[in-house]
Amino acid sequence: MEFALTEEQQAIFDMARDFGQTRIAPFARDWEAEGSIPRDLWPDLAELGFGGLYVAEEHGGAGLTRLDGTLVFEALSMACPSVAAFLSIHNMCARMIDAHGSTEMRARVLPGAVAMTTLLSYCLTEPGSGSDAAALRSRATPTPEGYSLSGAKAFISGGGYSDAYVVMARTGEDGPRGISALLVAADTPGLGFGGLEDKMGWRSQPTRALQFDDCAVPRANLLGQEGHGFRYAMAGLDGGRLNIAACSLGGAQAALDATLAYMRDRQAFGQRLDQFQALQFRLAEAEIQLQAAQVFLRQAAWKLDTGAPDASTFCAMAKAFVTEAGCRVVDDCLQLHGGYGYLADYGIEKLVRDLRVHRILEGTNEIMRVLVARSLVAQS
Numbered sequence: 001m002e003f004a005l006t007e008e009q010q011a012i013f014d015m016a017r018d019f020g021q022t023r024i025a026p027f028a029r030d031w032e033a034e035g036s037i038p039r040d041l042w043p044d045l046a047e048l049g050f051g052g053l054y055v056a057e058e059h060g061g062a063g064l065t066r067l068d069g070t071l072v073f074e075a076l077s078m079a080c081p082s083v084a085a086f087l088s089i090h091n092m093c094a095r096m097i098d099a100h101g102s103t104e105m106r107a108r109v110l111p112g113a114v115a116m117t118t119l120l121s122y123c124l125t126e127p128g129s130g131s132d133a134a135a136l137r138s139r140a141t142p143t144p145e146g147y148s149l150s151g152a153k154a155f156i157s158g159g160g161y162s163d164a165y166v167v168m169a170r171t172g173e174d175g176p177r178g179i180s181a182l183l184v185a186a187d188t189p190g191l192g193f194g195g196l197e198d199k200m201g202w203r204s205q206p207t208r209a210l211q212f213d214d215c216a217v218p219r220a221n222l223l224g225q226e227g228h229g230f231r232y233a234m235a236g237l238d239g240g241r242l243n244i245a246a247c248s249l250g251g252a253q254a255a256l257d258a259t260l261a262y263m264r265d266r267q268a269f270g271q272r273l274d275q276f277q278a279l280q281f282r283l284a285e286a287e288i289q290l291q292a293a294q295v296f297l298r299q300a301a302w303k304l305d306t307g308a309p310d311a312s313t314f315c316a317m318a319k320a321f322v323t324e325a326g327c328r329v330v331d332d333c334l335q336l337h338g339g340y341g342y343l344a345d346y347g348i349e350k351l352v353r354d355l356r357v358h359r360i361l362e363g364t365n366e367i368m369r370v371l372v373a374r375s376l377v378a379q380s
Helices: 008-034 041-046 064-079 081-100 102-116 229-265 277-306 311-336 337-342 348-359 365-379
Strands: 120-123 139-142 146-158 164-170 180-187 191-192 207-218
Touching: 008 041, 008 348, 041 064, 041 081, 041 102, 041 207, 064 081, 064 229, 064 277, 064 311, 081 146, 081 164, 081 180, 081 229, 081 348, 102 229, 120 146, 139 180, 146 180, 164 229, 164 337, 180 207, 180 337, 207 348, 229 277, 229 311, 229 348, 277 348, 311 348, 311 365, 337 348
Parallel strands: 120 164
Antiparallel strands: 139 146, 146 207, 164 180, 191 207
């Protein structure tokens, strides 16, 4: 495993960082206040190849590795983790369609998805089944034309905002083997949306519940095979966990950069804050945490790219470690800012709020530990 980025990877990171600093960072607070991200931002990101990061080149995508993708989300999160995380969700869905959709579905859906004129959202969580995702109750009943979908989904990023939803629903028996994946267009009759959720963080990213009342879904909108949807969803989550970890890494790095600048300019008791040894120890600890998190994340991405048998376990470990390290670092950065860190103008409190949810979504960090423990026990 190479620890240094290639020239191409460094160029990817720099391109994403520059776009984020010029096109996202200056407006992130306004978008948070509005509770939405301007739709015209996405096609501009897509022009950089970010609309289909993992979609095969022959299908119009960038065909990047998972390691390459983490660089994009790390760099964009230095501008706004909420915007970067939505891009991750869209790319997870596009990858699922590329990997499991029929030739007809890929031809119909991927051009718009890659261009980001069609935005995609991922629908797994339900009001009564969060961590126990295999217990989902939404049901897709077979019909002569396809399926009749009924049920509800909760905490859906892009709910009422995206153009189509990759929905996990039960087509067969209880448990994971009875779940299939369906693509549901936003204008499908019977699909309704709850009110905009009033969240702690990720406030620029619209989040709503979805309600399906006998939605007619064409058979052509089934991804892969019936009963394989849970497997597709879990495979997608491996990459999603890496991306969310990358969002924590980028957000925390932005907080540390801002804190270093603040402590260089701020004085107390006759000297700059960054000259106090006790505070230097806090800065050093933040840097140690971020460097360790970066290596762990990139190792896990490398394992996923190379098909290592323990890749899923490493994705779970990296997700838990990096998101928790990110939370510690941004909280310490707020403390080092003193009262100013609590003010919106300095941007640190937004990062604290945005990064907190990363320990919950894509599988809570408690579930990550369950996965790791199971792997250990299975090997003993």
